[in-house]
Amino acid sequence: MAIDPKLAEDLKSQGVHVTSFESLINWGRASSLWPLQFGLACCAIEMIAATMAKYDMARFGAEVFRPSPRQADLMIVAGTVTKKMAPQVVRLYNQMAEPKYVIAMGACAISGGPFKDGYNVLKGIDRFIPVDVSIPGCPPRPEALLHGLITLREQIAKEKLLGRTRARHADPNAGAELPVPTFGPHDLEPTFNPDLWNPPAITRHASES
Amino acid sequence: MISNPFMAPATNPAAPELDEDQLLHVSLGPQHPSTHGVFRMNVVLDGETVVSLKPVFGYLHRNHEKIAEAVTYLSSMPFTDRLDYICPLTNNWAYARAVEQLAGIEVPERAEFIRVITAELTRLINHTAFVGFFLGDMGAWGSALMYAFREREKILDLFEDLTGARMMSNFMRFGGCRNDLPAGWAARASELVNGFPRFLDELENLIIGNEVLLARTQNVGALPKEALINGGITGPMLRAAGVAYDIRKAEPYGIYERFEFRVPLGETGDCYDRLMIRFLELRESLAILRQALAQLPDGPYINPKSKVRNFKPPVGEAYARIEGPKGELGFHLISDGSVNPFRYRIRPPSFINLTLIEDMCLGLDLADVVVILGSVDIVLGEVDR
């Protein structure tokens, strides 16, 4: 049951704060995201820069980088995910406890980026794990990472805990582990997770190509 | 079969009788807070003592060499930024030098000065960040790295103004640089260089003489000079062992013979010497920067004959190397006369400096492995390419 925002405002002016249980929980979650200390490539340096004095990610409650996935809520995939690394990334994701969120930081993590034509480069981590926010850039500025974090916080604030559209972590039936790809003779097997990755069909006109 | 006297012994002589059931196999990495990225080491421990250490590479193998064979020479330039992503400008320089040798392109004087200035500023970034990460490996996560990154931001502001990007500069061109220094840039750089020694003093005060640091780094990971040379180790790691081999002196490329600077040398080559070498090199880099900024001449910043599009070097090959902040960074290019290189090979210092990692760690404790790996100063983008 949503609260009338005008009423809430009126009460607030008299020193009474009214909120719903859902927003309170979401507020708590959004305000203390603990990222996994997990740097892959170039973007990791900008991620470190974002936690340092000038940009200070601590202002968003997200400076507690945990070395263990068990203690982390947020996986910032910062850098190129190679095919050799992809099973480990999926395993780390599986090890994280719900609720968990993923930010794909930088071109490589989103789509393979400039290296996407490489034989050992995974064309986007969203082929294997669900990505909540993508930050384009190569590498994105630290401000762009903070902007991505703000976007994620806005998304978390809108999450539903009940009903049919409830978030994944509130759904007791959704908790299955994601399948970890294995190393094949030429490529990963499978090359993507069909439950997660459904790219839109691209239609090009004959005269275009 | 192998008679190389510099090879590691098959087992640790200190503990010849090892019971396989008592050994502990630890996989450090690829996701580990101390491995500087996605490096992995398979360590076998007898109690706390390392009896075998096998590095595993390839978790960041991005196929740069294969991609470069499919694109033009210029298009590889932004990819070199992403090799050693802490110091893109030295990578740019090494690649530009290789192509200039391959095609016989002259570089104007002002461009050489700009290159020296940017390369030495890059060395400042690399060595201060090294100190921060190295301290982090020993458990002092925070202060040193935060101070290093505070100064790094100032240098990055300069780079952003000059090259248009904080990290991925894509700045050098074959025969010069992409653009000239913006107005007032040299004055701002001088100001930064003049203020830098104060920061260095502060950083030295923070850590030098700290008893924990001395105990953890002195007499850890030293190897004889001959073994280091035979193992292909270059850069600060080699000089920490007392070998006077700096490519800026041994094979003065660019205009380095015009500047007065000294080559700092260590005595034993342990982790403490490797740390101190970086501090001394920082001071020498500042000396070079002061001279270069004072002598900066006018003139063109790029050879007017150099081509951007449809650039085809003549048939042949060239190997060019520079003294990167981490060691000898070389590019071996083979041209068959087309717009794409036939073979594009990077000689990455971080990768080859890891050759002897097992020898350095044998017989020491697991905690020392992390310190030794930190002292090698690797960047995974360059190790795996």
Place this chain on the structure above:
Amino acid sequence: MMPDLAAILSRVQTALPAAALALRRNPGPAGQDSLLVAPADLVAVCRFLRDTPELAFDLLSNVTGVDWPDPATADAVAVPAEATAPAACGFLEVVYHLYSTPRRVGPLVLRARTADRAAAVQLPSVVAVYRSAEFQEREIYDLFGVIFTGHPDLRRILMWDEFLDHPLRKDYVAPDDYQYEPTPHDAVLEKAKLHYPAKAES
């Protein structure tokens, strides 16, 4: 400082009369000429170059693998100084760049070639002389498929162990993962078309 290759060549030939070496000119402006060494003599030549005090090439800086499907291209890049019979088929080549740290001389470029690209891809390992070749030879084995005989630990280094191909060879075909390519060109376009064939003009 570039080494005097002719002097080194005559010195090696005096000391190791059985060794088969040939001078190869570099046609490009870099002028880095090279010595083509027969695989059987490679280790002996390297040891001689390292241990002779007047030469003292103690640093093997770089080891490059090259795939030459067309032997004519290889001869155009490293031109034979004297007339030699051209190779019958393509081959794999390993190029070594040696430096001398006390004498500040280099690079001395050595090349060694395999017999072909299919079965006879063996070359002797120089790890016994230069430890720095250890990981670089493993890399060349991984990416080109050159088998270094005598290498202490010849395994794949960059790719996973189950991987079968040698990706830096010129005829390598990358796996097909082109399901979503909004901006395809050239080779990528051809592969992407398999996943979403071009529609007729509407």
Place this chain on the structure above:
Amino acid sequence: MEHSAAIKRLSDPKPQGRWSLPGIGLVKGLLVTATNMLQSYYRKDRMTTVQYPEQRAPISPNFRNFPFLVYDGDDAMAGLRCTACSICEKECPPQCIYIVLDRDENGKSLKRPKVFDIDVSVCMNCGICAEVCPFDSIYMDGEYELSTSDRFGGLLFNKQRLARSTNYHAKLRPLQAAEVATRRKADEDKKLAAQAAKEAKAEAAKEAKAEADKEAKAAEA
């Protein structure tokens, strides 16, 4: 060795007794952190934190992130300077530009793009497209707040999304835009002058021809 005089030995900074007075080194380090902490309250150069998103650190006018297309005039689609020559498409290192040339019914080139897509999820911000463009059409933008949860739709920029006015360019990079504007103006003037000269020449030729005809007629008569 030729430069042994230039070599500095490392022994100086190494403390002699290694363990002089236990704890002194630690205290010295703690003094540094204490100074830093105290000074971060009042010294300007130690107060480096930028309160993003309320504040923004000044960004250099040279900063480049993703490309944009410039158009002249008010109509974004009609005024695009791009002629769909595909040079940027070919030079782009990660191949993230996709251009289709617009043609009329007869298949004649209209010298404008029908499709101009940039996949910013691939773009590596190198600026080579802006460097090679001979028509002053593509430049690098400084916009960086582009994070999105729409992976496929939100990161493929079409020409409507990429088009920016000349005013935007002038505001973003005043120096570059001014230089380009003067150059284009000069080119335009030259073109106009050439056109005028051509017309004048044609006129003169026409007149001369008329004169000749007249004379010929007169001679005939």
